[in-house]
Amino acid sequence: MAWSTAQVAQMSTVTSRTLRHYDEIGLLVPAWVGGNGYRYYESEQLRRLQQILVLRELGLSLDTIARVLDGQTDELAALRQHHGQLMAEAERLGRLADTVSRTIRHLEGGEDMPAEEMFDGFEHNPYEEEAKQRYGAEVVEESSRRMKGLSRERVQQIQQDYSTALESLAELLRAGTPVEDQRVQDAIDGHYRWVSNFWTPNREAYIGLGNLYVDDTRFTENIDKTQPGLAAYLRDAMAVYAQARLD
Numbered sequence: 001m002a003w004s005t006a007q008v009a010q011m012s013t014v015t016s017r018t019l020r021h022y023d024e025i026g027l028l029v030p031a032w033v034g035g036n037g038y039r040y041y042e043s044e045q046l047r048r049l050q051q052i053l054v055l056r057e058l059g060l061s062l063d064t065i066a067r068v069l070d071g072q073t074d075e076l077a078a079l080r081q082h083h084g085q086l087m088a089e090a091e092r093l094g095r096l097a098d099t100v101s102r103t104i105r106h107l108e109g110g111e112d113m114p115a116e117e118m119f120d121g122f123e124h125n126p127y128e129e130e131a132k133q134r135y136g137a138e139v140v141e142e143s144s145r146r147m148k149g150l151s152r153e154r155v156q157q158i159q160q161d162y163s164t165a166l167e168s169l170a171e172l173l174r175a176g177t178p179v180e181d182q183r184v185q186d187a188i189d190g191h192y193r194w195v196s197n198f199w200t201p202n203r204e205a206y207i208g209l210g211n212l213y214v215d216d217t218r219f220t221e222n223i224d225k226t227q228p229g230l231a232a233y234l235r236d237a238m239a240v241y242a243q244a245r246l247d
Helices: 004-014 015-025 043-057 060-068 077-107 128-135 138-146 152-174 182-197 205-216 216-223 230-245
Strands: 037-043
Touching: 004 015, 004 037, 015 037, 015 152, 037 043, 037 230, 043 152, 060 077, 152 182, 152 230, 182 205, 182 230, 205 216, 205 230, 216 230
Parallel strands: none
Antiparallel strands: none
């Protein structure tokens, strides 16, 4: 029994584009390709896809999933690392819930809550003020409004789109593909469309965003987790895209 890409996409809720990307990076290679160029999957590939989706649900990156499935990384160690991250977030949310609870008790008693206790558990966004300085408060506030109106499913898809764009670029970087290559620019188009979920940058702003990825070590370190040197590669490819396609 074999299933086409469209059939697998319908069964698994994974998009055809994602399945093609998994094939391109060697994460999920179809059982065979027909003379018409269509990919076909058999039971073995469906079981592997199920494993991929389980590990994705647990928050592991595609690179880590590939290493786990190919036996290069211990699955238990990878899950333990992610579990530690989840526990840290759970601890923060617990402190936040306690802060709200104590605020309620103080208000019910007609008392002011000690100032030093009012913000325990809140996570500060270190980029918000910088973003306002670079792009203006209106842009940042509009981005926040857009995000608040998104469904959980849409947020997950946006996150997946970002991962797909970065992973495509990482593969092209490893292959030594010039940033002017059409395949790179197609991947950058995916990145630009991802950015446009939050705001719509013009040529100057998009080039500036690319520069920020390299100038700010926090961005660089995060992006380079996918592939060393990816932040600089992304910046250069974004500049080419902006010059050719944006006003």
